[in-house]
Amino acid sequence: MTARPRPVPDAVSAAYWAGADRGALTVAHCDACGRAHHPPEPACPRCGADGPRPRVVSGRGTVFAACVVRQAFDAAFADAVPYHLALVAPDDAPEVRILTNLLGADPAEPVAVGTPVAVEFEPATGVGARVDARVGEGDGVALPQFRVVGP
Amino acid sequence: MSGLTRDVAVAGVGYSTVARSGDFDVRTLTRAACTAAMADAGVGPAAVDGIVEYQFGQGDAPSAVGAQRLLGIPDLAMFNDLMGTGPSGLASALDAAMAIAAGVCETVLVYRCITRASGHTGAVRTGPPEARGALQFAAPYGYGGGIIPAMSMKKQRRVAELGGSYADYGRIAVNARRWAALNERAVLRDPLTLDDYFAARPVADPLLLLDCDYPVNGACAVLLTSAERARDLRQVPVVVDALAYGTGAGADWLYGDDFLFGGTIPCARRLWAQASVGPADVDVAELYDGFTHITISWIEALGLCGIGEFHDWVDDGDRIGPGGALPVNTSGGQLAEGRLHGLAFLAEAVQQLRGECGARQVPDARVAVVANAHGPQSGAMVLVRD
Numbered sequence: 285m286t287a288r289p290r291p292v293p294d295a296v297s298a299a300y301w302a303g304a305d306r307g308a309l310t311v312a313h314c315d316a317c318g319r320a321h322h323p324p325e326p327a328c329p330r331c332g333a334d335g336p337r338p339r340v341v342s343g344r345g346t347v348f349a350a351c352v353v354r355q356a357f358d359a360a361f362a363d364a365v366p367y368h369l370a371l372v373a374p375d376d377a378p379e380v381r382i383l384t385n386l387l388g389a390d391p392a393e394p395v396a397v398g399t400p401v402a403v404e405f406e407p408a409t410g411v412g413a414r415v416d417a418r419v420g421e422g423d424g425v426a427l428p429q430f431r432v433v434g435p
Numbered sequence: 436m437s438g439l440t441r442d443v444a445v446a447g448v449g450y451s452t453v454a455r456s457g458d459f460d461v462r463t464l465t466r467a468a469c470t471a472a473m474a475d476a477g478v479g480p481a482a483v484d485g486i487v488e489y490q491f492g493q494g495d496a497p498s499a500v501g502a503q504r505l506l507g508i509p510d511l512a513m514f515n516d517l518m519g520t521g522p523s524g525l526a527s528a529l530d531a532a533m534a535i536a537a538g539v540c541e542t543v544l545v546y547r548c549i550t551r552a553s554g555h556t557g558a559v560r561t562g563p564p565e566a567r568g569a570l571q572f573a574a575p576y577g578y579g580g581g582i583i584p585a586m587s588m589k590k591q592r593r594v595a596e597l598g599g600s601y602a603d604y605g606r607i608a609v610n611a612r613r614w615a616a617l618n619e620r621a622v623l624r625d626p627l628t629l630d631d632y633f634a635a636r637p638v639a640d641p642l643l644l645l646d647c648d649y650p651v652n653g654a655c656a657v658l659l660t661s662a663e664r665a666r667d668l669r670q671v672p673v674v675v676d677a678l679a680y681g682t683g684a685g686a687d688w689l690y691g692d693d694f695l696f697g698g699t700i701p702c703a704r705r706l707w708a709q710a711s712v713g714p715a716d717v718d719v720a721e722l723y724d725g726f727t728h729i730t731i732s733w734i735e736a737l738g739l740c741g742i743g744e745f746h747d748w749v750d751d752g753d754r755i756g757p758g759g760a761l762p763v764n765t766s767g768g769q770l771a772e773g774r775l776h777g778l779a780f781l782a783e784a785v786q787q788l789r790g791e792c793g794a795r796q797v798p799d800a801r802v803a804v805v806a807n808a809h810g811p812q813s814g815a816m817v818l819v820r821d
Contacts, residue, residue, distance in 0.1 A: 288575065289564055289565065289574035294567065323690070355580070357559060358561070369576060369577065370588070383573060384576060393640065394641060396595070
């Protein structure tokens with residue numbers, strides 16, 4: 285089986301992955317305009333201000349939009365289809381969308397818009413397929429994943 | 436009189452052979468389309484002083500100066516190679532029109548040559564094991580296939596947020612085949628029913644195979660020049676009445692502010708602000724259909740119907756079909772004519788306004804609107820018969 289892609293933190297995203305590694309979901313927050321964004325950017329994409337800072341959010345949210353991938357596009361996921369892909373809007377930063385798989389849902393059909401979800405953190409990668417070994421100390425490869433918590 | 440500083444017109448259009456399979460060479464395809472566009476306008480290579488082309492950078496097309504050599508054009512006063520983050524093939528014509536209006540050059544050949552393999556996002560790829568840059572937030576979740584999952588989620592979200600049904604998307608697919616049956620150039624000419632549409636394989640549920648355009652090997656070329664010069668050439672000039680771009684705030688296919696419409700709404704607002712005509716004057720609409728969601732977005736963004744009103748407006752689909760009140764994608768579009776990646780919508784609009792479309796001709800078409808792409812890459816043009 286082809287290894288699933290592992291996120292490699294960079295200067296802008298390091299805080300996000302470090303947060304995930306200790307079990308905290310963060311969104312980038314701009315002190316200048318008060319809006320949040322995701323994924324983290326070097327400057328606020330809404331107002332251009334420098335220095336957005338990671339802000340811890342509760343990890344609860346709702347499905348903004350979802351689909352079920354039925355045709356593999358990446359060889360590493362050929363054995364995973366069908367699987368959920370979704371954008372989640374955090375309850376405490378609803379202007380933000382976070383791309384995720386959806387755990388705990390039947391892939392027979394997409395999860396409905398508005399369905400409540402909660403974050404959990406999965407070592408390494410992959411659509412609910414747990415991989416035991418971390419890639420390396422300090423690599424920050426805990427992957428935020430959202431689980432359906434109810435209709 | 437357009438909003439441009441100098442009136443610009445389309446003087447010629449041309450196509451290569453367009454085919455799903457078989458041997459092809461991108462230089463041969465490009466040369467065939469460009470030569471046809473020049474012959475259509477009645478000009479030779481010495482008359483051309485600009486070339487703009489759009490490509491994915493995957494060996495799908497020769498560069499602008501590559502085409503200059505292919506065609507024997509003596510010198511270029513303006514050229515540009517546009518890559519895949521713009522308003523698809525129409526980007527080349529938008530660029531050319533601005534250069535002509537600015538007086539940098541006078542007669543510009545634009546083309547989009549595309550191969551079935553390039554940008555063929557349906558293929559299974561083996562990506563790098565380490566996901567860097569934007570990929571770090573996508574690839575670990577199995578997000579692949581270009582914008583396919585994004586377009587699926589837009590389809591799901593649209594119906595949840597604005598109402599209507601997935602059958603609305605099917606109307607676009609069925610419409611494409613109705614028109615393609617009348618277009619000898621089209622690759623998929625068999626009729627399609629809504630039942631056929633719903634029976635198609637789901638690629639990323641709710642996105643179905645027939646929501647996606649049909650990759651081919653082919654090229655389309657358009658020759659633009661000053662309206663003044665065009666009036667001395669072979670064809671009735673088709674004047675560029677307005678052109679516009681739009682990206683929307685937060686410009687991104689997944690994370691942009693307007694998830695459903697991307698930049699189409701601000702693009703349309705700029706377009707009509709510049710145009711001498713309005714949405715009620717449109718006789719024929721050629722609207723990008725790389726995915727069916729895109730066509731519906733443009734119909735609403737351009738004000739051909741209200742936002743969220745497509746379901747009631749399109750009704751049983753006859754309105755946008757042959758003989759309908761507002762013909763849409765009269766060539767069959769990329770869903771049925773084949774994926775020539777945007778520029779063919781302009782070529783079809785020009786041929787409709789010149790009245791040379793035979794069985795699929797929209798009677799007395801005088802005003803056309805052409806739109807390309809979606810999301811952070813939106814672009815559009817209004818054309819009027821001189």
